[in-house]
Amino acid sequence: MGHYIELSGFDLFLAVGLIVIASVISISLRLGLTRSLMVAASRCMLQLGAIGIVLKKIFQINSPILVIGWLAIMLVMAAREAVRRSKSKYRGINMDALSTMTFTSLVVGLLVTQVVIKVRPWYDPQYVIPIFGMIFGNSLNGICLCLDRFLEYLRSRRQEVELRLCFGATRQEAVIDGARQAVRTGMIPIINNMTVAGIVSLPGMMTGQIVAGASPVQAVAYQIVIMFMIAASNALGAMLLATLAARRLISNYGIELNDK
Amino acid sequence: MDETQSSKEDTGLKGLYCGPIDFTDPMGRRLLRGITISFTPPTLCVITGPSGSGKTSLLRAISGLNKAHVPKRRLGNRTYSDRRLPEWRSKVTLLLQDAPCIEGTIRDNLAFAFSFKNALNKEFSEKEACELLKRVGLDHFGLDHTVNGLSGGERHRLSLVRGLLWAPPVLLADEPLSGLEPELAQVCFELLYEYSHKRPAVVICVLHQERFARQADTVLRLKDGTLH
Secondary structure, three states, X not given: XXXXXXXXXXXXXXXXXXXXXXXXXXXXXXXXXXXHHHHHHHHHHHHXXXXXXXXXXXXXXXXXXXHHHHHHHHHHHHHXXXXXXXXXXXXXXXXXXXXXXXXXXXXXXXXXXXXHOOOOOOOOHHHHHHHHHHHHHHHHHHHHHHHHHHHHHHHHOHHHHHHHHHOOOOHHHHHHHHHHHHHHHHHHHHHHHHHHEOOOEOOHHHHHHHHOOOOHHHHHHHHHHHHHHHHHHHHHHHHHHHHHHHHHHEEOOEEOOOEO | OOHHHHHHHOOOOOOEEEEEEEEEOOOOOEEEEEEEEEEOOOEEEEEEXXXXXXXXXXXXXXXXXXXXXXXXXXXXXXXXXXXHHHHHHHHEEEEOOOOOOOOOEHHHHHHXXXXXXXXXXXXXXXXXXXXXXXXXXXXXXXXXXXXXXXXXXXXXXXXXXXXXHHOOXXXXXXXXXXXXXXXXXXXXXXXXXXXXXXXXXXXXXXXXXXXXXXXXXXXXXXXXXXXX
């Protein structure tokens, strides 16, 4: 344990062959995906390559300011992506997504890195960056699903919400059903993942740790922490975003869907 | 009832005062021009007027469901600012024009409001619900029947029962008799009249049917943004 096989540039070149297989299938079946596949593969290589270089530098310098700065960039990008992926938008959605992700990642991330794993020094990039990265990536998915479901509810069940308002419901009471449905939707993927973890698939982080030489038991322990962390961040993120969206979209006069 | 009646602002402990209401719709048409609503119970008021004259907007403005300019809302000796609109609506309750339902059973549809904070100590009475459902001819469904598939007329009757069970001091009804056979419409109108006089309450109805207007305590016509 504790060792792994290093990949050289030539090994990566061989891996390009795998993309060639996908391209050949695309060409022979006339899927029209060859160009997108090439662009995506190139972007993947360039982006990951750049990240590799940046992370290497951050790991070398090992400064808390750099780590926080890098996390802030990841946070903004994740919030932007969450908004971009949502099918419908409203005025103020960027702010809501950013506040939600900031709060969620701070609460869950600090709890996991400082209380559960007890990372020392507290900013150790080897732990802090991947863990926060996973929170960003996963709460992004949860938030997108939650937001789409909530906005869809407000559109399709507008009259129901109005009906509740007519009988004296507060804003929260008027949309509580929609918020519940939205948070539930945001949490379904992680519940499914936890249910099949280890049976249908070996989760990415665990696989990575095993390949990197960690003992499978430790890899499993980390994976459990990560899965619970994602469950917490999805629940918190979805609930918070539904609350913020409701505050913005429901006034005392009813639903105000200011589509962007 | 237009601005000339705003002097009647002091309507006693149970009176409704709302106005002067100004409302311009999103198309820029000024639909309501300084209308003041002022009634004391028992009153059943019918509002008529050509379509597009702003009758629905007027009821929504009283209820606080649109952005009409309403400087003062008062019920009895309490005034309600915009911040207290939910509380206002629990007392000045609007039955919406399309009689929407919430997903679920007839019971869910009649009882949901009783769990709201503003319901205070109101309690849903199954017995009363069954009696009212019987009077409007919906008793054959039973309280556990799902509302999916109810016709427009059935939804309107359910909406009326919901409003009467809620028993607010002011009930606003936007075309509550639409889609009803003449006999059922008469039964429902009588229920509204009975409610306004027994509780006693203020009931304001937007109606098209002239024959009902003749049976009301007050009939007002909305035209050119004012009530006549």
